[in-house]
Amino acid sequence: MKPGGKQSRLVLTAMILFIAVAQDRAQQIPIGHATAFNSDMYFEPPNEDKVKMKLSGTEALPQPGGSLEVKNLQIETFYTNGVSQLQAESPLCVYRLIDSTVDSAGHLEVRSGDGRFRTSGDGFCLVFKPGATSLYISNRVHTVIEAGLLKP
Amino acid sequence: MKKLLFILLAGTCGLVWAQTNQPAQKKPPAAPTDINSDSADFDLNGRRVEYLGHVTVKDAQINLQCDRLVVDLPESGQRPSRISAESGSRVLIDLIQNGQKYHITATNALYLYSVENSVTNDTVTLTGSPVAQSEENVIEGDKIIWDRVTGHFRVYGHHETLQAPQDGRTNALPVKLF
Numbered sequence: 135m136k137p138g139g140k141q142s143r144l145v146l147t148a149m150i151l152f153i154a155v156a157q158d159r160a161q162q163i164p165i166g167h168a169t170a171f172n173s174d175m176y177f178e179p180p181n182e183d184k185v186k187m188k189l190s191g192t193e194a195l196p197q198p199g200g201s202l203e204v205k206n207l208q209i210e211t212f213y214t215n216g217v218s219q220l221q222a223e224s225p226l227c228v229y230r231l232i233d234s235t236v237d238s239a240g241h242l243e244v245r246s247g248d249g250r251f252r253t254s255g256d257g258f259c260l261v262f263k264p265g266a267t268s269l270y271i272s273n274r275v276h277t278v279i280e281a282g283l284l285k286p
Numbered sequence: 287m288k289k290l291l292f293i294l295l296a297g298t299c300g301l302v303w304a305q306t307n308q309p310a311q312k313k314p315p316a317a318p319t320d321i322n323s324d325s326a327d328f329d330l331n332g333r334r335v336e337y338l339g340h341v342t343v344k345d346a347q348i349n350l351q352c353d354r355l356v357v358d359l360p361e362s363g364q365r366p367s368r369i370s371a372e373s374g375s376r377v378l379i380d381l382i383q384n385g386q387k388y389h390i391t392a393t394n395a396l397y398l399y400s401v402e403n404s405v406t407n408d409t410v411t412l413t414g415s416p417v418a419q420s421e422e423n424v425i426e427g428d429k430i431i432w433d434r435v436t437g438h439f440r441v442y443g444h445h446e447t448l449q450a451p452q453d454g455r456t457n458a459l460p461v462k463l464f
Binding site for chain 1: 329346
């Protein structure tokens with residue numbers, strides 16, 4: 135064995151580890167077109183094992199700044215007991231991973247898990263930071279409450 | 287004797303069965319409410335939604351127009367406990383109660399619903415020079431409370447009846463003055 139062979143093997147191992155870590159990160163922020171885009175988010179402790187939100191899309195295209203342009207986005211939020219809270223659909227939007235937001239100038243359809251409430255509008259921004267989940271719809275908002283807002 | 291007891295027991299069970307299988311009185315389904323606005327902000331953690339700009343609320347009983355409507359979102363299956371409507375000009379409310387039509391204007395309208403000690407509080411408080419008008423008279427006051435349980439309008443502070451009923455018919459505003 136040549137002098138310094140042990141050091142070379144250490145460098146090689148470090149390089150393999152670096153590539154492995156880089157590949158792992160690439161799974162979180164896809165490079166190139168990604169079909170069947172899926173992302174699950176979980177509640178804060180003590181419900182960290184329960185899904186809070188599911189995001190999915192038919193296609194995700196990386197954009198400058200670490201965001202994704204997502205086609206046919208579907209979002210579903212859940213209560214801690216696993217029951218569906220809200221479901222939302224948008225034909226085209228931008229998922230900004232760093233800001234934990236999804237926004238679009240396009241159309242949005244939202245309905246509650248029990249089907250008693252639905253709303254739609256054009257142009258929206260969904261923020262899903264821990265403790266601050268909000269949805270802003272900027273234009274032509276139409277809401278239908280099936281059971282009535284004020285029951286007789 | 288045993289046979290008699292069996293017949294009596296069977297008869298009693300049949301009565302109970304018959305009672306529990308009475309067809310339930312079906313309530314008519316509540317009519318849906320449509321809300322339109324320029325924009326809306328849903329706070330999913332705070333369980334509150336704010337509608338802004340050219341807000342209209344329409345259902346079988348009420349037509350409401352305002353600039354800002356804030357609804358505290360209830361738990362699933364429950365009714366809202368608080369709704370506020372505000373306007374830079376006037377909140378306009380057209381409502382039908384017991385077959386009578388009323389037109390109400392105010393700067394602010396606050397709906398509150400609660401059940402405490404089996405007593406239901408279901409009110410709309412109108413402030414900001416509120417005016418309530420029926421087909422026959424007009425009531426003004428500093429504050430008007432529409433009690434949705436009793437169907438009465440309670441008028442507080444300085445009040446004025448602008449137009450007296452023209453006859454003894456019962457479709458004048460059911461008003462209590464304080």
